[in-house]
Amino acid sequence: MKTTTRPLAAAISLALTNCPYAHADDTTANAAMQTVTINSSRSALDPDLPTTSVTKTQDELRQQQNIFNPEDALRNMPSMTIRKRYSGDRNALVGGRSFSTTQAPRALVTMDGYLLSNFLGRFDAPRWNMIAPEEMTRVDVLYGPFSALYPGNSIGTTIAVTTSRPAKFEGSVRVAVQDQSFDQYGLKDHYRNYQGSALIGDRLASGLWYKLMVNHQDSTSQPMGYYTATANVAGAFATPAGAGAATPVTGIRYDTGPFGTARAIFGANAGAIDHTRQDTVKTTLGYDFNRTVSAEGFVAWWSNESVTRNQSFMRDAAGNTVWSGRVTDGANVFVVPTAAFAPYTRDERHAQAGATVKTRNGNGWNGSVSASAYRIMKDVQRNAGSADPFAAGGGAGNAVLRDGSGFNSVDLQTTYSPVAGDWTGGAHALTIGLHADDYKLEQSTRATADWRNAAGPETQFIGGETRIVALYGQDAWRFAPQWTATLGVRAESWQARNGAQRIPGAAQNYPGRSEQAWSPKLSLGWDAAADTTLRLSAGRGARFATVAELFQGTAVGSAIVVNDPNLKPERSNALELMAEQRHSFGMLRASLFQDDVRDAIWSQLNLSVFPNVTNVTNVGRVRTRGLELVAQVDRLGVAGLSADANIAFSKSTILENATYQPSVGKDWTRVPRVRGATTLTYAPGAKWSASATYRYSGRQFNEMNNSDYNTDVYGAISRVSQVDMRLLFKPVAGTELAVGIDNLNDDRAYQMHPYPGRTLFAEMRYAF
Template sequence: MKTTTRPLAAAISLALSACAYANADETDADAAMQTVTINSTRASLDPDLPVTSVTKTQEELRQQQNIFNPEDALRNMPSMTIRKRYSGDRNALVGGRSFSTTQAPRALVTMDGYLLSNFLGRFDAPRWNMIAPEEMSRVEVLYGPFSALYPGNSIGTTIAITTSRPTKFEGSVRMAMQDQSFDQYGLKDHYRNYQGSALIGDRLASGLWYKLMVNHQDSTSQPMGYYTATANGAGVFATPAGAGAGAATPVTGIRYDNGPFGTTRAIFGANAGAIDHTKQNTAKATFGYDFNRTVSAEGFIAWWSNESVTRNQSFLRDAAGNTVWSGRVTDGANVFVLPVAAFAPYTRDERHAQSGVTVKTRNGAGWNASLSASAYRIMEDVQRNAGSADPFAAARGAGNAVVRDGSGFNSVDLQTTYSPTAGDWTGGAHTLAVGLHADDYKLKQSTRASADWRDADGPETQFIGGETRIVALYGQDAWRFAPRWQATFGLRAESWEATNGAQRAPGTALNYPRRSDQAWSPKLSLGWDVAADTTLRLSAGRGTRFATVAELFQGTAVGSAIVVNDPNLKPERSNALELMGEQRHDFGTLRASLFQDDVRDAIWSQLNLTVFPNVTNVQNVGRVRTRGLELVAQVDRLGVPGLSADANIAFSKSTILENANYQPSVGKNWTRVPRVRSATTLTYAPGATWSASATYRYSGAQFNETNNADYNTDVYGAISRVSQLDARLLFKPAGGTELAVGIDNVTNYHAYQMHPYPGRTLFAEMRYAF
């Protein structure tokens, strides 16, 4: 099958679903407005949210997917990309309809309503580590800035993860393993991952309940990066200054290929701590108390640790067969110089903690209120970077360390809601929500030089720090003004400030003045139940996403000069539209969404041609517009008892319309947003004791450069196509026992998000619940 036709697998499934609906019997159209969900009904979120959502329950996830880390639950969701490079990746970033995986602040992630999104750095992913796969009861994904209830960071995608709550004395134990076969540039190996978790909880007659969770993971990545040298446009490698080839060490093992820009390059080995061996532990205690039938409180405290040790692998061998790590080398055709630190490893030690508490009322109708607060602290985060290659770094030597101890974020939400009596629409029933939100982020990052790279207490060579704070007031009214009509009005007012921004380097220091800004973000949605099984909805919304600490203040120190990102960045402002149609029936659901996201002052790192000398840093891109069509279907019966399908496909076009700092990008495609994304899952569950499922996932080629010069996409260093087939077989041999085996990337397709994605991976899992 040709690559260009692969997305049709999902489209065919959707077309079959549509035909099934067309033949279905019409039903009476006296139902009230339906909430738009796919796969199951909403339980944890407000049923009157004016946004399109997709939901997966724990049971569905276990049946359909091989889940090793929590973020795996999202990889088959519509219009979504998860930049998970390997199991144990702490930078598993989210990409959505109109934003890339390196625009982390456009994805809002919560756990039981508590903030998990980490906006301290550009590549800081949500803190997935605070969740064990075993405790996820449902995952819900919301699209677009159409609800006033969520902060401006929801302008792309909102992910709400709900964890389990005990109903009696209960618990479970889970063990999982992966074996990855990876082969690139002649380097072949197997990389294995192991994970174990345990849950135990109880709900007592007194109204008190608790849940304890522990999770341990030991994983090793495939090579994440390679040291390369690139030829000029004529395909010629310039000879390094100094002596000629006669002074170079003859070596074998250099590989050649063409890079993302089509130019010839030489590859010398896996570098930059390419192979990451990580040991991670999570412990969490969740507790709650029901004061009476309508008032309850709950909270949690969690701790996560990580110990990473990396290694590299040089391809080069001298005439005696010894590994060559640095210096002047030649393969007889070209001469290269490898820096001493080209194959330098690093280690990283992290200790993070999070806690939260919520108090709320649970009246069936009328007024309710809730207060929720959480805090996240980086107690220890030290990355120690060697200054020489692996065998020499083992004997210590000079290097540096990056320390982020004391960084963290906080969040507070106070909300009151009003719900009318069920079924009451006479005179116009109103469901109201009014709330106050506040969050703050604090970054402290110090780089230190050291004579012994394993020592992080050397003199400081650079410091980056700052704080951001947002306070928001919001209101939303879902007005059911007729039996089949509902209008939702919302307004969010946000006040933002950045303080204590600073950069220091030897001989210079920059302290940035306090900045503040305000934004008003109106929302409007109109829904119509055409019939009991058909809903149409038109939504419009503005969302404002303010710059993060790192986007404002992080920069590069060169000698006594500091090149900062941009302390005067404007906020991103998204004006979004969506026309959604959904049809529901006993045997399935079909949804179609036309969407547009028009973003002013998008925040991105690029070359600035308006200054001399030119610099590459984080800047505002004047205007980026994305238009697309998203189709989603669930068919519970496909003519064969036990056979069902979930399918989605999205077509989009994301274009740079204005970019004053870099005119060559105007009219080009926005970065890392593919034209086509799809996923189709077929599940066969003939009874309660076993099931089999297979998923085909496709994503089109993308660009990483705003001028789209990186056209050779299916290579290391580019943003490639993804064409992956996964399979899973689940057995339930006895009550409470589950055994599963599977294969991810059955065909061993090579794909890249700059870094290589995993190769063919065998998966095995055992679970016992009581």
């Protein structure tokens, strides 16, 4: 892991001089300026970035981690949580310094500058599926809203993934497998995953280059959820009303839930075990018109077929599986609903396309225009109304369709890289840009006579659109030999329109509305010595509500209970004081940070209305303060032994919340007070290496009043304490073989759902 600070107006862009595939924003700097990057080639980022960033390159990732899905590259980054519940999870969410994994709109994710963040819903994860692990050349993580160049959704964390570009005729083939051993509530099994990737590309003498990528994945999850019944505060399970004999059963398990109350566990339910088959195909083309003007574009297609199943623990006297009905284990009587163990299937077809035209002058003015579009061509989830063995023959259910939803993004940008004695005095690096994006959600729920068929009458519709247009400017001003001030401002105009929700007999059409936000930025950097940099950064950012946060609601009889269509934008006022020292053996960095967020958007129990409802509202004020320490040591006294380590201490507190007063003074949800990762790598030569990582995250709460104090159980947000290992061999040129174990100690951890157990990993790669 490489930690990079960039306080100098054009220092980092010096590292780009020898990068032949730079992004439109890439510029070169005055040759007299010195880079402060530690052992790291640059990517397509702002060369005058006024914030802390952390980088992992392709070589580091292959040496240190078992990478099965693209988001795995983030799991050991400072102050980060990746809610990847299993390999193939389409809901792998990001959590950062001051926000949780259920606040997806505070994490901005791009691929080669193209938008991957899916802000259609509150819990929609970035579209990681458009990337194959094999094509990632580096991953950069940026912290806080300190750069004017990035949209308001960067108030938490910005993740920039850079993929490969061919220098000649080249390609690679990769195969990876996993075998997970998982044991919980007496249900023990192995779950296996397979993935294959192929890349091929060439750069022709004409200036044309191309890259083709295909990726196939077949994966099966461990059980994701369980059907439970909770006892009362006295610890007793009330006998359900109704007559009829209860079927005697065995197999019901008991434990203590997140709130400290006893509960009964009946089996893995709600489509607990998810078998997915995913395919990605991507074509990327580029053309160099001359030495300074180039264009590139891509088209990608992703498909997923998901089939789920459940497992009941209950057995009758004859040993037959019991799926529902009135049951007793001799101690308690329960009624298990017919749909408690109902499976579902999901079919998805997504497409994305993008194009960029840019100039690459060595200095002076450069420009770029970039556009992309993401479309959900098909997304159908079919939900059965009865348990697995009965659902196999059909029966009533429902279906949820999101066909036609999607998002678009456009960026226009011009940059100026200074030259000594120019019209700026050689002291100003300028960036001016225009950004626009829009999101459209169309979600229909239908009642189906046969759940295997999505046709049927509509029971609920949710839809709407949001749009943002932003103008921004930034000036990195080197006003003294050792000082740089980076000043920026971003003006954003947001609109919501066509919001609607319908159920039989009732409809809500919401009027359009608009909001504006100004986000000033200021960073002051000082090179106190050749090996020491200090920087103070301040920035404001605004994150506007998503379509689902505004308009999605629930139907209660013939009435619609909605979220707040007048949600205010989240406004973050952030500070960071960073100090970094670079040594011949590595680097050390310390960052003090504060993020003070007004009107945080969250789903909570609303006590300000009667009857009380749970809906998405604004939380008055949440403040996070913390200390982040990062170290990179290239030599630990033994030849070939190195270490990357980070640890963060933070306190995230709810200071104001008029809607739900019991939460005031409590910890914000899903932000641990301590988290960190340490990786030791031993590489005595070019032929092989061994790495071991210890990853830790402290206890967290899912409830705003912190009442879920029993956190290390299913249904809670638990501690994480896991060890990963990897052994990499390079027997001959172009060939890599790797074996590893993730969660070697088989730590049982949860983000509501269980994280994977001990997982064996094997990988083979051949490149030419």
